[in-house]
Amino acid sequence: MLNIGRLSALLIIITAVLAAGCTQPAETAPDRETMYQVSTFSALSQGVYEGIIPVVTLLQNGDTGLGTxxxxxxxxxxxxxxVYQVKGDGTVVETGDNVTVPFAAVTFFDADSTRQLEGLQGLSNLTTLIDAELPSDATMxxxxxxxxxxxxxxxSVPAQEKxxxxxxxxxxxxSVFERENVSGTIVGVRFPAYMDGVNVAGYHCHFISDxxxxxxxxxxxxxxxxxxxxDxxxxxxxxxxRGMQGVDSAKADSSVVSAIEQ
Known part of the structure; x- marks a missing residue:
């Protein structure tokens, strides 16, 4: 006959094991201090355009950024x-979760500093002012x-064919688009010179209206x-x-980058 004390102990052990099996692991908080990038600008510049992750995965790793x-x-x-898609004809749509991405850079945006701006003529003057605000030119x-x-x-650029x-x-x-008297947001990233080819060295900026x-x-x-x-x-x-077979992995030539960005 099974001893009552041993039976009670056995039931306690079984209960503990079942409880442990039913416990869900705590959800890990997203890393808000990392730049998450899909592929490299060098690969994109050489025609590596096939999407490798879906938008839903991108948004698990950042809420602010840009790409294609x-x-x-x-x-x-x-x-x-x-995530918004500005198509080649200028129309803007919010994308679905399963749309795929060949290149992007995103992060969870928490402003380290803010500043009010007035009367800035030209993107180059804006980036010069931002440079003066940065604590270091050696980080992202x-x-x-x-x-x-x-x-x-x-x-914007229309979809390409193989x-x-x-x-x-x-x-x-x-296609080039112009708008007068518009409220909106510039979303940009700035990478240091030593990361040239990984991304664009310097500024890369997109825009969306309110x-x-x-x-x-x-x-x-x-x-x-x-x-x-x-941030x-x-x-x-x-x-x-992916799809880099036969593709030169060297960084994009600066003159090519200038032609692409402008």
């Missing part, structure tokens, strides 16, 4: 946890400028007034590019 979509189908603006930054713009000039052309050739078919009807890769702007927000990060995670 499978087949280079338009410009991406990631803002406040939503995400930035936002929300405000009122008397003029904004953007571009065999994919190099990015410098793809942007020759870009009404979510206008945006794209930012070519130029005139800011009437607004707020600059800067620095010194940690970096990258999803490695």
């Amino acid at each position: 979509f499978d087949a280079l189908d338009g410009e991406m603006v990631c803002l406040e946890g939503k 930054y995400a930035l936002k400028v929300h405000g009122n713009f008397s003029h904004v000039k953007t571009r 065999p994919y052309p190099a990015l410098v050739d793809a942007v020759k078919n870009q 009404d979510r009807q206008f945006g794209g890769h930012l070519l130029d702007c005139t800011l009437e007034n607004g707020t600059l927000m800067i 620095g990060t010194d940690r970096f995670v990258m999803v490695l590019p």
Whole structure:
């Protein structure tokens, strides 16, 4: 006959094991101090346009940033946890979770510093001012400028067909859009010079209007007034590019980068 004391002990052990099996692991908080990147700018510049992660995965790793979509189908603006696609014809749509991404850089945005801005003519003057605000030029930054713009000039590129052309050739078919007196947000990243090829060394900026009807890769702007927000990060995670067989892995030539960005 089974001893009552031993039976009680056995029941306690079984109960403990079952309870442990039913316990769900605590959900890990997202890392808010890391720049998460899909592929490299060097790979993108050489025509590696096939999406490798879905938007839903991108948003698990950041709520603010920029990039593009499978087949280079338009410009991406990631803002406040939503991903917008500025298509080649200028229309703007919020993407579905399963749309795939060949290149992007995002982070969870927590401003380290803010500053009010007024009367800035030209994107180059804006980035020069931002440079003066940065505590170091040797780390990565995400930035936002929300405000009122008397003029904004953007571009987008239509989806490409295989065999994919190099990015410098793809942007020759870009569409350029201009808007006067628009409120919206510049979303940008700034990478240090030693990361050239991993991303664009310096600034890469996109724009989206408050009404979510206008945006794209930012070519130029005139800011009437607004707020600059800067978020620095010194940690970096990258999803490695795919489809690199036969592709030169060297960083993109500076003249090519200039042609692409402008």
